[in-house]
Amino acid sequence: MEGKPSQPPNGSWPESQNGSGAEAAPAANLTFFSYYQHSLPVAAMFIVAYLLIFLLCMVGNALVCFTVLKNRHMRTVTNMFILNLAVSDLLVGIFCMPTTLVDNLITGWPFDNTMCKMSGLVQGMSVSASVFTLVAIAVERFRCIVHPFRDKLTLQQALVTIAVIWALALLIMCPSAVTLTVTREEHHFMVDARNRSYPLYSCWEAWPDKGMRTVYTTVLFSHVYLAPLTLIVVMYARIARKLFKASGPARDGEKAAVEGRRASRRKARVVHMLVMVALFFTLSWLPLWALLLLIDYAQLSEPQLHLVTVYAFPFAHWLAFFNSSANPIIYGYFNENFRRGFRAAFGAQLCPLQWGSHKEAYAQRPSGLLRRRVVVDVPPSDSGLPSDSRPSSGAPRPGRLPLRNGRVAHHGLTSEGPGCSHMPLTIPAWDI
Secondary structure: OOOOOOOOOOOOOOOOOOOOOHHHOOHHHOEEEEOEOOOHHHHHHHHHHHHHHHHHHHHHHHHHHHHHHHOHHHOOHHHHHHHHHHHHHHHHHHHHHHHHHHHHHEOOOOOOHHHHHHHHHHHHHHHHHHHHHHHHHHHHHHHHHOOOOOOOOOHHHHHHHHHHHHHHHHHHHHHHHHHEEEEEEEEEEEEOOOOOEEEEEEEEEOOOOHHHHHHHHHHHHHHHHHHHHHHHHHHHHHHHHHHHHOOOOOOOOHHHHHHHHHHHHHHHHHHHHHHHHHHHHHHHHHHHHHHHHHHHHOOOOHHHHHHHHHHHHHHHHHHHHHHHHHHHHHHHHHOHHHHHHHHHHHHHHHOOOOOOOOOOOOOOOOOOOOOOOEEEEEOOOOOOOOOOOOOOOOOOOOEEEEEEOOEEEOOOOOOOOOOOOOOOOEEEHHHO
16 A cells, blocks of 8 residues: 555665765766655645644544443444444554655655555555445444344444454455565665765565556455445445335324434434545545556656656545544534543543443432333444334343433433533433
8 A cells, every 4th residue: 555656676786884875886877866855845734734634533533432432332333333443543643644754755765674564564454444344334234224124233243343354454465565675776866955875765565577566456446445335335325215215103193203203314314424434435545546556557757657756645645544534523523422422531631520420310219209210222233323123132132221301311421510511411312
C-alpha cells in the first residue's frame, strides 16, 4: 500500500564514509535531488493537515473504544465491529500517518528496513480489516432486517469473526510484507541547503518481475476494495428496500401506528450511519487506489511520475487517512448513544461520582408502597436498532430494564453533581 512508485535500478552504490559517493563515479552519471521535496509553505501546509487528522484519529477513535468498552449496554454485535474499526484506525494513526508524512516531505525513505515493512504491513492490514469489517456489519444488518427470523449473531461469534478478519488481512498482505525492502539507489543522491550530499534510499516492493507486482496490485484492488464494496452496496440496497416496504405493527390503533413509524425511523438512522461509513470509506480510498493502478498500468514519463509522486500521492494518502479520523464523527452525528458516551468521557474527570453508582436507578421503591413494574425488551443485536423478531435459540435473551413513563433507567450513569452537566439518569426507551 506504500505510495512511493520509485523503481531503483539494479545494483548498489558502494558505501561512503562522508555520506557522499560522488568521487566514486563520473560526474555525468550522478543524479542529485533536493533533500526536501517541497518549499517551506507547502511543507507547513502538509504538516498542519496531517497533524489535524492525526489528533482527530487519536482522540475520536479512543473515545469510541472507551464508550463501547465502558458501557455494558453498548457491547452489542454491531458495536463490536465498530470497535474493531476504531482499533484498525488507531493503528493507521500510530504506525502510518507519521512515517507517511515524513516520507512525503523528504526525498527517499528516511527510515530503516523494519519500519518500511511495518508501515506497509500495518497500513495494508488496517485497510483490509476495515473493509472486511464493513462487510461483516452489512451481513449482520442484512440478516437482522431482511431475514429477522434467522438466528442472530452472538457476541462470541462476533469476536471469532473479528479474529478471522485480522487473519485474512494478514494473509492477503503477506506478499507485500515479504517483498517490501529498503535499497540504496545507484548514482542518486540528495543535497541539502548546505550543499551536503546524502545517499538516496527507497522503500519499495522488490518483486522478481514487474508483472508480478501488477498482478498483486490488481488482486488487492479486487479483493480489498472492489468486490467487498460491491457486496456492501447490494446488501444495503436490499436493506433499504425492506425498510421502505415494511409495514407498521400488527396491532390496530393510532398509538401503534406512531410506534411503528418511530421504529422505522430508528432503523433508518442506524442504517444511514452505517451506509455513510461505507460510502466515506469508498470515496476516501478511491484516489489512492487509482494512483496505484495508474503507476502499474500506465507508462508515465519522468516528469509525470515526479508530479504524481510529489503532489498526488501525499494528497491521496491524506484523504485515505482522513477516513480513519472521520468515522467517530459519523458515529457521534448519527447515533445518540455514542454522543452520550462521548460527553460522558469528557465529563468523567469533572464529576465526583463515577460510572456505575446507580446500578438500580428504579429498582428501589418506598417501603410499604406497591407499584407495578413495567419492563421493556432491549435487544442485544444493535446500538440503537431493535430486532424485528423474537430472540432465537442460539442468541442471548434480551435484557429487561425497568420502564417508567416511557423512559428506561440507564444502568451505569452517575447522577448530576454540583457543577456537573452529566447525561440524565434515563434515556428514551426507543433510543436504546
